């Protein structure tokens with residue numbers, strides 16, 4: 001029997017995001033990067049939102065960044081999300097520039113403990129054979 | 141753009157027969173009640189409508205069919221709750237150029253009861269990049285913008301609570317408001333913790349409600365039943381859908397663009413307004429909108445809610461219907477601040493009437509400050 005899933009799985013997975021999801025399975029955080037202006041961006045798409053070039057590739061992110069903003073969830077809005085509250089909703093700004101949503105883990109879910117701009121680093125968490133997601137923890 | 145200013149007036153406004161908790165009224169019925177009521181308010185007939193504007197679950201074609209009319213101009217712009225505010229500008233342009241003669245903007249949403257509703261939305265972005273982490277629902281996103289504001293400018297939970305307290309004071313004067321008992325800053329801070337930095341009383345209601353607005357060209361407006369309220373300016377803008385892509389967070393580019401366009405078209409500046417309606421899905425929204433619109437320096441928007449300034453009897457009344465926080469919030473709230481501004485400009489607001497009001501601002505957001513619409517309304521041209 002499959003273990004019970006605690007999180008809604010990414011759905012649908014879009015073709016242009018395949019290198020992102022493939023990378024996560026191998027423990028790499030891959031970002032789309034423009035080959036013309038050199039900027040990394042998020043979410044994955046086939047044209048650069050900065051210079052509008054179609055010449056887009058991929059780069060492996062360092063996995064380091066800062067906590068741009070956060071919320072503490074004292075309840076869940078989505079019944080498919082079964083991790084017991086409180087938990088930390090995190091907006092992370094990666095060293096490479098893009099921001100993404102995640103959770104901050106391995107920290108007390110307390111607004112007196114967690115601060116905007118604190119240094120964070122990626123932790124990979126396998127959900128299924130197909131899906132691994134990037135979570136973040138305070139930088140060591 | 142300036143030739144559009146004052147060329148069109150709002151001549152009819154109203155809600156559905158009732159607003160609030162209405163499990164026996166479908167989404168379609170909310171629309172039809174609101175349109176019939178607003179058209180009657182204008183002294184017009186349903187058959188006069190030849191321009192249909194709506195957003196949400198019903199397309200303009202569905203609404204036209206339900207009304208039993210065949211419009212010659214339709215608009216289904218759907219960028220969140222401010223879509224109806226944007227549509228005022230779209231209707232002004234269409235009416236001015238003769239593409240239609242009587243425009244109706246309609247909203248109906250069974251947001252609380254879900255009656256007559258099928259929910260389906262595109263989750264390709266949020267499904268992949270947000271929902272696996274527990275995001276879902278506006279309270280898990282707007283707090284990100286709010287918390288960043290607190291970090292950058294030192295704003296506090298007490299600052300946001302004062303917005304909710306001021307808005308509730310207005311709701312106490314509006315018989316249609318869902319919650320009318322006065323509250324204090326302590327009440328807000330002690331209400332149940334939901335999603336830091338928000339407690340329950342920082343977050344809007346969830347209701348069932350409809351609302352509609354009828355517009356026509358200024359020369360015809362003079363023959364309608366009520367005093368015309370002229371659209372002096374209108375502007376819109378969009379920036380993002382994922383809040384991670386809100387570049388200058390907590391400042392909103394969409395809001396700034398919409399405001400600048402509306403003020404330029406109207407030929408007004410910030411000091412010309414004596415009544416302000418802002419989309420308050422969250423108590424932190426109005427101060428941040430005032431900052432992005434240029435009424436206040438970043439971090440200073442909360443000062444508009446200090447010392448009773450925004451309250452009944454205050455020097456600059458804000459959200460005089462009681463807002464999404466205390467009056468009604470069906471989901472896409474944007475039609476309701478327009479209705480309130482028109483009633484204020486007509487002098488119909490009874491206990492909550494702003495004395496001598498001449499120039500109302502209506503600004504609303506779609507999504508998480510992702511899109512914005514701004515209009516300037518006045519009973520004077």
Ligand SMILES: [Zn+2]
Pocket residue numbers: 034035036037038039048049050051052053
């Ligand atoms: Zn580029």
